[in-house]
Amino acid sequence: MKNFLQPLSIYFVWSPANNKFVKPLIDYCLELLLRDVERPFSRSMNLPIFYRTSNSSEVPSLIEKTSQKVMIFVFLSKDIIANEAWCSYIENLPAGEDIHIIPIAMDPTAFKISGVIKNKNQIRAFDFAVDFLKEYLFISIAHEIYRWTLNETEKEIKVGKDKAIKLFISHAKDRGSGFKLATELKKTIDNSSMNNFFDAADIAQGYDFETEIINHIKDSTLISIHSDTYSSRYWCQRELISAKELNRPIIVVDTLQDFEDRRFPYAANVPGVHVHIADRLNEEDVLKILNVALLETVRFFYSQRLLTIYQEMGWFNKDAIICSRPPDISDLNNLFDVHEGAIDRKNKEIIYPEPPLYSEELMFLFRLGIEMNTPLKLLTEAINPCRVGISVSEPSEIELIEIGQASFHLIQLSQDLARYFLSNGSTIIYGGDLQKNGFTEFIFKEAEAVQGRLQEKKITVENYTAWPIYLKSTEEYIDWVADYYHIAKIYQVEYAKDITDLLIDDKTFLGPTGTKNKFVWCECLTKMRTEMIRNSEIRIFAGGRLAGFKGKMPGVLEEFMISVKEQQPIFLLGGFGGVTAALCDSILNGDLVEELSLEWQLNNNYGLKEIYEYSKERNRDYFSDYDRVANIIKNIDLKNGLSKEDNTKLYKTQFSDEAIRLVFKGLRNLKFENKIKFEV
Numbered sequence: 001m002k003n004f005l006q007p008l009s010i011y012f013v014w015s016p017a018n019n020k021f022v023k024p025l026i027d028y029c030l031e032l033l034l035r036d037v038e039r040p041f042s043r044s045m046n047l048p049i050f051y052r053t054s055n056s057s058e059v060p061s062l063i064e065k066t067s068q069k070v071m072i073f074v075f076l077s078k079d080i081i082a083n084e085a086w087c088s089y090i091e092n093l094p095a096g097e098d099i100h101i102i103p104i105a106m107d108p109t110a111f112k113i114s115g116v117i118k119n120k121n122q123i124r125a126f127d128f129a130v131d132f133l134k135e136y137l138f139i140s141i142a143h144e145i146y147r148w149t150l151n152e153t154e155k156e157i158k159v160g161k162d163k164a165i166k167l168f169i170s171h172a173k174d175r176g177s178g179f180k181l182a183t184e185l186k187k188t189i190d191n192s193s194m195n196n197f198f199d200a201a202d203i204a205q206g207y208d209f210e211t212e213i214i215n216h217i218k219d220s221t222l223i224s225i226h227s228d229t230y231s232s233r234y235w236c237q238r239e240l241i242s243a244k245e246l247n248r249p250i251i252v253v254d255t256l257q258d259f260e261d262r263r264f265p266y267a268a269n270v271p272g273v274h275v276h277i278a279d280r281l282n283e284e285d286v287l288k289i290l291n292v293a294l295l296e297t298v299r300f301f302y303s304q305r306l307l308t309i310y311q312e313m314g315w316f317n318k319d320a321i322i323c324s325r326p327p328d329i330s331d332l333n334n335l336f337d338v339h340e341g342a343i344d345r346k347n348k349e350i351i352y353p354e355p356p357l358y359s360e361e362l363m364f365l366f367r368l369g370i371e372m373n374t375p376l377k378l379l380t381e382a383i384n385p386c387r388v389g390i391s392v393s394e395p396s397e398i399e400l401i402e403i404g405q406a407s408f409h410l411i412q413l414s415q416d417l418a419r420y421f422l423s424n425g426s427t428i429i430y431g432g433d434l435q436k437n438g439f440t441e442f443i444f445k446e447a448e449a450v451q452g453r454l455q456e457k458k459i460t461v462e463n464y465t466a467w468p469i470y471l472k473s474t475e476e477y478i479d480w481v482a483d484y485y486h487i488a489k490i491y492q493v494e495y496a497k498d499i500t501d502l503l504i505d506d507k508t509f510l511g512p513t514g515t516k517n518k519f520v521w522c523e524c525l526t527k528m529r530t531e532m533i534r535n536s537e538i539r540i541f542a543g544g545r546l547a548g549f550k551g552k553m554p555g556v557l558e559e560f561m562i563s564v565k566e567q568q569p570i571f572l573l574g575g576f577g578g579v580t581a582a583l584c585d586s587i588l589n590g591d592l593v594e595e596l597s598l599e600w601q602l603n604n605n606y607g608l609k610e611i612y613e614y615s616k617e618r619n620r621d622y623f624s625d626y627d628r629v630a631n632i633i634k635n636i637d638l639k640n641g642l643s644k645e646d647n648t649k650l651y652k653t654q655f656s657d658e659a660i661r662l663v664f665k666g667l668r669n670l671k672f673e674n675k676i677k678f679e680v
Helices: 016-033 084-091 108-112 130-150 177-190 209-217 234-245 283-312 329-335 359-366 375-381 397-402 407-423 439-454 475-483 497-502 515-534 555-565 578-589 598-604 608-617 622-634 644-652 656-670
Strands: 006-013 049-052 067-076 099-105 165-170 198-201 221-226 250-254 272-274 336-339 342-345 349-351 371-373 387-393 427-431 461-466 488-493 538-543 570-573
Touching: 006 016, 006 130, 006 283, 016 130, 016 283, 067 130, 099 108, 099 130, 130 165, 130 283, 165 177, 165 209, 165 234, 165 283, 177 198, 177 221, 177 283, 209 234, 221 234, 221 283, 234 250, 234 329, 250 283, 272 283, 283 349, 329 336, 329 359, 359 371, 371 375, 375 407, 375 656, 387 407, 387 439, 387 555, 407 427, 407 439, 407 538, 407 656, 427 439, 427 515, 439 461, 461 515, 488 515, 497 515, 515 555, 515 608, 538 555, 538 578, 538 656, 555 570, 555 578, 555 622, 570 578, 570 644, 570 656, 578 622, 578 644, 598 608, 598 622, 608 622, 644 656
Parallel strands: 006 049, 006 067, 067 099, 165 198, 165 221, 221 250, 250 272, 349 371, 387 427, 387 538, 427 461, 461 488, 538 570
Antiparallel strands: 336 342
């Protein structure tokens, strides 16, 4: 059986000396290339993107080839050229036919670099207009992603202009707003350096449809400029229909000024952008349109590439039609044939990119006997609903940088896990503080979006909070409970009765200061975690802070120990760092890694030794917990339905879709049934 390999991974490499200038540029690119965590069901490509930078004078870890193709964008500046260690790191980046390095010159000294980058054409960022630096840089980066990875002519020997993104500008030629915009857009592209990235076609009136329109549209991204008269024009309709039939990327630019009597239906399920038409199209609007066109082109072909690989792996029917965007009425041509007055169904299944659409939106196709799924939605349908415990928390910023990630990797993972389990009727069980931009909030938002999409009213998330944390009942906390009352049940777990003598009373908040108070927190967190896990059926782990915790040991580590004791199926997603990665390394090595040892924990957590000493006075003896961790590692049985080979993949992968697929594969192999009914 073939091993799954992601089609693409992208790395941004930069020196910490350039953080102040470079990081905002990278963040801007990520906002466009990744799914918006604030909009759980947003359509986006969610490219696998990783970092290579550092927190110190040391260079980052090496880049390994874990996908079919690897793209490396290297930000070069005088700070790197003057640093021997960084120069050596960059000059010795991995090379190969499937590895593409793109230098980005932040100043002219970048051209002095040697090694694998020497003689490579560099993106000259220092030449870009300062006011629109991030926009021009994104266009350059996105164009390289398309040109090298996704261009349909990539197997041919073509370079430069031959691999530019071709744009077909569709507009009403009535001298109105659409005509004005099309003229200005093409003129701006043709008369600037952007003609290296875009080849814009605007066919003159009187063309022959077959020979000109089809030949241009069949390998272009269509920019449909919607003016007041656009949808009523025959040739505009033909251009849109042709782009849909030829399976081309499409964006809509809205220039509507007064009234449109009908919005043409073939413009459905494509991204749109609005611009105001004045005497002249300004640079900001040009960049806005081109950014959207680039994004949709890259998203369209990346989705196509990824779904094709899934199909080749046998993850869905080999005869299913692959759609690079959500299906609509235009796809009927691919599904049905008319023969001698009879309608024949050619295909009965469509696979389209994540996220799933509302079922009502697809009802007209369902009624025709057509099945429509996203790849991961197919997985969830094969698993019975269950009570899923998620132990996810963010490692330290230092460790995230060391593994080439940022907080968004774990946020997106937690949202993806929540989405697919909630979509199949499962309940998510999580223990976390109710705080702004925390994992609890992101999971709640995902649950709210899923509930709205499924049009169900049941409680889908259970959140557990320990005493005395919930006593800090601020206005913000009350807002939390009220805002998410419809999707979440918040359980307030009381303190353990044998520590009553250490409390003022059960209504007075006790801060985590001083050995005795910290011991109370340890006991209360353990009680909360035990109740939470006993009310779960499976447990999924990712991340986890190794130091700086409030309990008796790292929270994710303690939840792992309790889950093992309760004999639950356990899934360890080690590619996202933290405690989970340390557990995975320990299992693979057959012995505890240093970070999970008693000595390391005592040396790296101020005041922990005093808490442990006090625990012995209270007949607890926290010291012995680490002996139990070591014994668990040596005799581990995760009971998760995965083979040793699959678990090893799960320990290592940094790709969230691969990790989630492995989790569902394990549950499917277990033939998991919701056997236990909980009363909480």
